[in-house]
Amino acid sequence: MAIAEEEKVTLEKDAAEAIVHVSLGDMRKAITALQVAASLDPHITRALIYETTATAPPEELHAFLLSCKRDGFHPARRRLQELLDIYGLAGTDFVNQLHRAMYDAEFLEEKHKLSLTEMLAEVDFRLVEGGGEALQLDAMCSSICRNLAD
Numbered sequence: 001m002a003i004a005e006e007e008k009v010t011l012e013k014d015a016a017e018a019i020v021h022v023s024l025g026d027m028r029k030a031i032t033a034l035q036v037a038a039s040l041d042p043h044i045t046r047a048l049i050y051e052t053t054a055t056a057p058p059e060e061l062h063a064f065l066l067s068c069k070r071d072g073f074h075p076a077r078r079r080l081q082e083l084l085d086i087y088g089l090a091g092t093d094f095v096n097q098l099h100r101a102m103y104d105a106e107f108l109e110e111k112h113k114l115s116l117t118e119m120l121a122e123v124d125f126r127l128v129e130g131g132g133e134a135l136q137l138d139a140m141c142s143s144i145c146r147n148l149a150d
Contacts, residue, residue, distance in 0.1 A: 003031065009038045018049040021058070056087045056094070061101035065108065068141065069148035077141050084137075091133040095124045095140065112147055119143045 004011035023030035036052045037044045050057050067076040099120045102113055123140045
C-alpha cells in the first residue's frame with residue numbers, strides 16, 4: 001500500500017490481496033504487478049491485476065473444475081478455452097495455476113485432489129517436453145471430467 005501511495009495510484013483492498021496471490025511472496029513480482037497495472041489505469045482493481053499478470057482468479061479455476069464435475073467434457077473444454085483466451089495463459093501456466101487453486105477447492109474430496117495432482121504433473125511434463133498444447137489440455141480436461149464424475 002505504501003508503494004501505491006508513493007506512486008499516487010489508487011489500490012483497492014482486494015487488488016492488494018490479488019497482488020499477494022499472484023506474486024507468491026516475491027516482492028519483485030508484487031512491485032512489477034503493481035507497476036504494470038498502474039501503467040494502464042491509476043485506479044487499480046482486482047480484475048486489472050489478474051488481467052495484467054496473466055493469472056486466472058481462483059474462483060474462475062474453481063468454476064472450471066465444477067464444470068468438469070457437473071457439466072461434462074464439452075462445456076468444460078469451452079470454459080478452459082475461454083480462460084486461456086481471456087487471461088492469455090499458456091498451457092503450462094494454466095496447469096500450474098489449476099494445481100495451486102485445486103487445494104482451496106472445498107468441493108473436491110481428498111482422493112480427487114490426489115489423483116488430479118498426479119495427472120497434472122504428467123500433463124505439465126508432457127507440455128514442457130514439447131507435447132502439443134491443444135491435445136494435452138484436451139486430455140487433461142477429459143481426465144478431470146472422468147475423475148470427478150459422480
